[in-house]
Amino acid sequence: xxxxxxxxxxxxxxxxxxxxxxxxxxxxxxxxxxxxxxxxxxxxxxxxxxxxxxxxxxxxxxxxxxxxxxxxxxxxxxxxxxxxxxxxxxxxxxxxxxxxxxxxxxxxxxxxxxxxxxxxxxxxxxxxxxxxxxxxxxxxxxxxxxxxxxxxxxxxxxxxxxxxxxxxxxxxxxxxxxxxxxxxxxxxxxxxxxxxxxxxxxxxxxxxxxxxxxxxxxxxxxxxxxxxxxxxxxxxxxxxxxxxxxxxxxxxxxxxxxxxxxxxxxxxxxxxxxxxxxxxxxxxxxxxxxxxxxxxxxxxxxxxxxxxxxxxxxxxxxxxxxxxxxxxxxxxxxxxxxxxxxxxxxxxxxxxxxxxxxxxxxxxxxxxxxxxxxxxxxxxxxxxxxxxxxxxxxxxxxxxxxxxxxxxxxxxxxxxxxxxxxxxxxxxxxxxxxxxxxxxxxxxxxxxxxxxxxxxxxxxxxxxxxxxxxxxxxxxxxxxxxxxxxxxxxxxxxxxxxxxxxxxxxxxxxxxxxxxxxxxxxxxxxxxxxxxxxxxxxxxxxxxxxxxxxxxxxxxxxxxxxxxxxxxxxxxxxxxxxxxxxxxxxxxxxxxxxxxxxxxxxxxxxxxxxxxxxxxxxxxxxxxxxxxxxxxxxxxxxxxxxxxxxxxxxxxxxxxxxxxxxxxxxxxxxxxxxxxxxxxxxxxxxxxxxxx
Numbered sequence: 001x002x003x004x005x006x007x008x009x010x011x012x013x014x015x016x017x018x019x020x021x022x023x024x025x026x027x028x029x030x031x032x033x034x035x036x037x038x039x040x041x042x043x044x045x046x047x048x049x050x051x052x053x054x055x056x057x058x059x060x061x062x063x064x065x066x067x068x069x070x071x072x073x074x075x076x077x078x079x080x081x082x083x084x085x086x087x088x089x090x091x092x093x094x095x096x097x098x099x100x101x102x103x104x105x106x107x108x109x110x111x112x113x114x115x116x117x118x119x120x121x122x123x124x125x126x127x128x129x130x131x132x133x134x135x136x137x138x139x140x141x142x143x144x145x146x147x148x149x150x151x152x153x154x155x156x157x158x159x160x161x162x163x164x165x166x167x168x169x170x171x172x173x174x175x176x177x178x179x180x181x182x183x184x185x186x187x188x189x190x191x192x193x194x195x196x197x198x199x200x201x202x203x204x205x206x207x208x209x210x211x212x213x214x215x216x217x218x219x220x221x222x223x224x225x226x227x228x229x230x231x232x233x234x235x236x237x238x239x240x241x242x243x244x245x246x247x248x249x250x251x252x253x254x255x256x257x258x259x260x261x262x263x264x265x266x267x268x269x270x271x272x273x274x275x276x277x278x279x280x281x282x283x284x285x286x287x288x289x290x291x292x293x294x295x296x297x298x299x300x301x302x303x304x305x306x307x308x309x310x311x312x313x314x315x316x317x318x319x320x321x322x323x324x325x326x327x328x329x330x331x332x333x334x335x336x337x338x339x340x341x342x343x344x345x346x347x348x349x350x351x352x353x354x355x356x357x358x359x360x361x362x363x364x365x366x367x368x369x370x371x372x373x374x375x376x377x378x379x380x381x382x383x384x385x386x387x388x389x390x391x392x393x394x395x396x397x398x399x400x401x402x403x404x405x406x407x408x409x410x411x412x413x414x415x416x417x418x419x420x421x422x423x424x425x426x427x428x429x430x431x432x433x434x435x436x437x438x439x440x441x442x443x444x445x446x447x448x449x450x451x452x453x454x455x456x457x458x459x460x461x462x463x464x465x466x467x468x469x470x471x472x473x474x475x476x477x478x479x480x481x482x483x484x485x486x487x488x489x490x491x492x493x494x495x496x497x498x499x500x501x502x503x504x505x506x507x508x509x510x511x512x513x514x515x516x517x518x519x520x521x522x523x524x525x526x527x528x529x530x531x532x533x534x535x536x537x538x539x540x541x542x543x544x545x546x547x548x549x550x551x552x553x554x555x556x557x558x559x560x561x562x563x564x565x566x567x568x569x570x571x572x573x574x575x576x577x578x579x580x581x582x583x584x585x586x587x588x589x590x591x592x593x594x595x596x597x598x599x600x601x602x603x604x605x606x607x608x609x610x611x612x613x614x615x616x617x618x619x620x621x622x623x624x625x626x627x628x629x630x631x632x633x634x635x636x637x638x639x640x641x642x643x644x645x646x647x648x649x650x651x652x653x654x655x656x657x658x659x660x661x662x663x664x665x666x667x668x669x670x671x672x673x674x675x676x677x678x679x680x681x682x683x684x685x686x687x688x689x690x691x692x
Contacts, residue, residue: 012124013046016046016120017042020116035109037614039117042610047121050125052570058070068134075130082125084569084573086526089121089566095502095509102495103495114562118371154601158598161644163591165594165644176646178651182533193551196548199489199550200274202623206667207227207294208292212290213254218253229258238263239262263638273458279291297620299664311451314441316447322345334469343453344442352432356371356619360428366429374414380398411427413425413428450663495554499554518576523572525650530639531564536632548627556632556635567600567603567644571651572651575648576654586653611629
């Protein structure tokens, strides 16, 4: 309701953000998705400390103090709470530095960006904000209708809050059990939410891999691709396409890649996911074609193909590997969790494999070299001489006619001479097998490996899909064979483990920082009571909006762990100040909590306002920003409401418990002192004359 107050708070934003840009420059950070998200969310956070100083100044000034006196006293009174809140936020991001992989690199930049912005906001709040307040901030009765309405609303809320707080303190056990029950019940939402590495984006680019039967010519593959092109031309959403027939690795004449670029989302009526489903359905109807669709928006965090499900089947024998891989793929194709199941195990044209009977050949005096030379001379051919004609030199190759050497049965008439000079048919000495040849032989960590790739079915969870792969492998693979995740699947598992590690270590670091600041082992527990409610709100917001739990929403959860503690710190710190001034526990809570209600609501609303643009964004990258912003909004909303009642109840309960322990200790100490003064022995004391 005051323009001067609003202007004072807004001036704190450029100081913090511009200072953060300077630190980012010297750290070598770029303006990427994570740093920009950190900056956008920081806009709503950096005003928290100035708001606390401002409201404290207004309270002192309205009590009759001069501007200068109110600025000094207001800043001094709130400095500890602001420093504790800032240290708690920075402490949350310390464990991020220990995260592994590419996700850890991005999280590190996000954490540094937010931490630096919050640190600059603290510096601004305890230096520049009091200076501005002492010069031009106006206090007193609101002159505008909007100002009077806002003032009346805050006073009514404070009055209602004070009336509701009394019964909560008297029934503190019920309040804590109820809030704890809400937190535990919120975990049931995890069973109904999709969990994935990154959400799919509508980037307007699709890759289709087309395969024709083994042995197909490049002309035949090209004819199949032209049929796919005809289908694409009928789709108004398609802007352009590029087809590469023959693959990029050489020798893949039965493979083609089709790169499709779509029109901007505003110029088409279907999403990228819908068009991918149509391509998967219709292109696979082309005779002799097997089409795999890939979402290129999911390939940013891995050097592999970029499929959400990627793994290799590893073992020693190629035949067993191929058979087990085929069984796994069949079960995956029969599962509703997978689509576009593909493999890098590509068979080429059939080849004739000659397996000699070494014992029989040795008995007849025929060496392996003689068998090889016979086959090489008659089937492959030899070059015994060259001749020149008109300055050109030509090789002379001697071998059987084409009609005598192109079929496996053409080996039957061939003979080799034994030791005694007799001719022996090769078919009596060798076994002729016709098997498809391998285009490539892949090894991973010195083991033979076959890669399998798949997309997660629309509406399904990547976490469930990876768990299903492990179940299929467990019941399919024999001993000595294993499934090893790679690419996006491996990064997903590593990121989840690293995030859980960061959350746990962040809690430990926050507790230690708060314990050192409050000089207490109990008050940090009271402050951390706000954290469970932030998880409840975040999960509820993600569930209601249909968003998944991914690395971006997990960033929001980590950020929440830092910012929601501010409300608890404000309440606990001011309550302790009133108690040091002589108030009893309940009176201090009933006075401190309503007074701090206004800055708590204002800081929470400012954080929510800073996250709203990202939550409602519709441009490129909106699918990445929305989960994080929604998690922050939901977590702040629910945590703010429940913190206002659960933290005072916890403070009341813990202080009562501490008081009882203190009273018991003081009584025991007094009894010991009295017993020592009268010369009597207390239980457990040393007998006279006994040395310790």
